[in-house]
Amino acid sequence: MQKNLLNTIDSPEDLRLLNPEDLPELAKELREFIINIVATKEGHLGASLGVVELTIALHYVFNTPHDELIWDVGHQAYGHKILTGRKSVFHTNRQMGGISGFPKRSESVYDAFGVGHASTSVSAALGMAIASQLKGDFNKHHIAVIGDASIAGGMAFEGLNHAGVTDANLLVILNDNAIGIDPSVGALKQYLTNVKKGTQKRENIFEALNFNYTGPIDGHDLDSIIQELKRLKSVKGPKFLHIITTKGKGLKQAEEDQVRYHAPGKFDAITGELISKPNVKQPPKYQDVFGHTIVELATQNKNIVGITPAMPTGSSLKYMMDKIPDRAFDVGIAEQHAVTLASGMATQGLIPFCNIYSTFLQRAYDQIIHDVALQNVPVIFCLDRAGLVGADGATHHGVYDLSYLRCIPNLIIFAPRNEIELRNIMYTAQLGLQNPIAIRYPRGRGVTIDWQQPFSKIEIGTGAQLKEGSKMAVLSIGSIAKIISEAIKNSNAPKSVAHYDMRFVKPLDDLLLHRILKQYDLIITVEDNSVKGGFGSTVLEFAAQHHYNNQIHMLGIPDKFIEHGSTLALQESIGLDSVGLTQYINTLL
Known part of the structure; x- marks a missing residue:
């Protein structure tokens, strides 16, 4: 009893x-x-x-x-x-x-x-x-x-x-x-x-x-x-x-x-069996796009290697470890070693994709600067779990990478807005970049069902206009573009609001940014990174450097540690959900 x-x-x-x-x-x-x-x-x-x-x-x-x-x-x-x-x-x-x-x-x-x-x-x-x-x-x-x-x-x-x-x-x-x-x-x-x-x-x-x-x-x-x-x-x-x-x-x-x-999700407490979700076709997880794409690229390019510090399942490098095991490396919980190992490989002509969660890369900051960027070694960093990650909370939110990376010379920083962009920047990076590059993408699913499109080269340092508008421009970086598109669509005057995906935090698309600053007096920058020192700060610095006097508003993660909760609930709490962004746009209009 x-x-x-x-x-x-x-x-x-x-x-x-x-x-x-x-x-x-x-x-x-x-x-x-x-x-x-x-x-x-x-x-x-x-x-x-x-x-x-x-x-x-x-x-x-x-x-x-x-x-x-x-x-x-x-x-x-x-x-x-x-x-x-x-x-x-x-x-x-x-x-x-x-x-x-x-x-x-x-x-x-x-x-x-x-x-x-x-x-x-x-x-x-x-x-x-x-x-x-x-x-x-x-x-x-x-x-x-x-x-x-x-x-x-x-x-x-x-x-x-x-x-x-x-x-x-x-x-x-x-x-x-x-x-x-x-x-x-x-x-x-x-x-x-x-x-x-x-x-x-x-x-x-x-x-x-x-x-x-x-x-x-x-x-x-x-x-x-x-x-x-x-x-x-x-x-x-x-x-x-x-x-x-x-x-x-x-x-x-x-x-x-x-x-x-x-971390099994929901399961039957008596039998232990996982509770399966309805078999509805969904967009892939970003980590799986990375995992399948690196296998596809590595099959064509024998110099590609994959590295992860103890997260082969979470990063989906496991696909490469299964199919090309001699060129995929789990180095254990050792982020510093992973980064310098990648740098050493790159000096010998290999093309290392170093896959580390955004929040874990913080642990290898000196190695990024000293062993990679200072020597301008072309390591490809793939930063999974960028932005708010939900229930893991403050220790795991990847909301500082744009800030801590963009001050480092020689380093290219890119944030794909969808799965196709992630595939294309991975393809571009292995074509012979002369600089290291950091590619940051979020936890969870993307937005594109038919994502396995033929590869297309991305020109480094170029942004894209997603929508025209007459009065205001919203500049975004990364996958938050989807939420912004919804917010603009639901605003009081959607035709008044233009939307640009800048894609690169570094180098900025100078030509496009000059054009935007000349055309729009009112500009909003939006990012799922700390509002201190991130993408919005980059735009402000550019405007100041070139003597623009536009009204620029920065939205992002506020200057405090964000606790745990569902990603949507956390976005709502800081106004980065579509409803909050719509209200913000309306107040400025």
């Missing part, structure tokens, strides 16, 4: 009142709770199911929130959120106005550090541990739970390297399940596999870094985890616990198809 233990727990203090023999039942209930909510509300599933026992054990043994717990990355933290006072609001997870899908310091005292990107936990926890030492709090514990895919990231190694020469009270727990979102890759993954199989004969790499290493142990055996955590509480200095888990544990389909059930 089910005890409904979870209903009695509103904080870790309640959890610690339970008898150890009750904890397996709590783990069962916690799994069922996560499955039932995510089945209907959607979100990340497999990662949190895999660490249910570890989550319970950590809060049972350690005095959280005084002892600080960091999850790397936050996909693992659903159970943590439920046990730390957010059970009653967990159904609002990732929804507008609800709780975040990731740990967030402003949301709970139990969320010691905000995490959305990978490989940050060791450095953050070490910083906290050193701070505790300096403040004389020698009994405070600092725990970083890091996945085997995340620990391969360079920053995690930097943190381990530093921690090993300190006496900080730091515990690093490696959640080893051989998968991040896609299967883990690289020599470290092979090393961990050998450790699990007992075939690793060389010195333990973590002991070599001066960590007190234990494991590997079964991450689903609550008694073993609790006993080991209690022992480690009395061990001084940096400690490393290696646990073996199964991503998706407790839901058969999630265990068997770990990639799809990382």
Whole structure:
């Protein structure tokens, strides 16, 4: 008979009142709770199911929130959120106005550090541990739970390297399940596999870094985890616990198809079967346009290579990895390495398409400048998930790329308004560009059913007029053009409003922009990038440089971090939906 233990727990203090023999039942209930909510509300599933026992054990043994717990990355933290006072609001997870899908310091005292990107936990926890030492709090514990895919990231190694020469009270727990979102890759993954199989004969790499290493142990055996955590509480200095888990544990389909059930959408909570959507022909996802197009181009051009830092499924580079595996590279969660690897390849005459989410490319900013642009190496950056991305929220919105890229010399910046434009700029880029180029496109589906058109070369630095108008010109960049077209059509005087897709933020179409500034006194720029320093700022700078006095209004992402919610709801909240844009146009007219 089910005890409904979870209903009695509103904080870790309640959890610690339970008898150890009750904890397996709590783990069962916690799994069922996560499955039932995510089945209907959607979100990340497999990662949190895999660490249910570890989550319970950590809060049972350690005095959280005084002892600080960091999850790397936050996909693992659903159970943590439920046990730390957010059970009653967990159904609002990732929804507008609800709780975040990731740990967030402003949301709970139990969320010691905000995490959305990978490989940050060791450095953050070490910083906290050193701070505790300096403040004389020698009994405070600092725990970083890091996945085997995340620990391969360079920053995690930097943190381990530093921690090993300190006496900080730091515990690093490696959640080893051989998968991040896609299967883990690289020599470290092979090393961990050998450790699990007992075939690793060389010195333990973590002991070599001066960590007190234990494991590997079964991450689903609550008694073993609790006993080991209690022992480690009395061990001084940096400690490393290696646990073996199964991503998706407790839901058969999630265990068997770990990639799809990382974030499966809606599914049947009892059977685990995905709920299929009506089979209606739809435009493709931009990522799939990239994925199919690079295969098409690479089949014709033997110099093309594809690179992604741990996102072959999310970026759709998986199509090339399946069909041309020797020229497609998943380098793990290592954006800096991905960029410089691409640059090295390009110096040898290869044509690298380096596919990275817009928000993740931020992590390789120096490499873009120093290793690519400064040397004017023709790397082709394909920036997926540009603009607002919806429920993943502030850590994942790709709304800064135009701003952080356009100040870099030598770099071409292009944003396709539809799938055909994406195909054509990819085709153009591999014809022998002498400069690096960044191509940014959004998450989700495009607008064109019949998108696989013959390739056509795009002239670099040229915009296009989409609609004539008599009084006002709207200048847009990228796929937001569709929303603007709807807004103009629904305005009070659609014939008064011209619409231009500028296509290139850099180089600008100078001739076209001169013509627009001479013809229209009233101009609106619209972008799904930060309004600070983005496309609109480029137009303003151009107008000032050439002594134009036009009335120019800039619309874009406001100067604040945008939280989570559906993309449409977020657009509505900042006036970048068609209704909001129509109202704005009407007020100016």
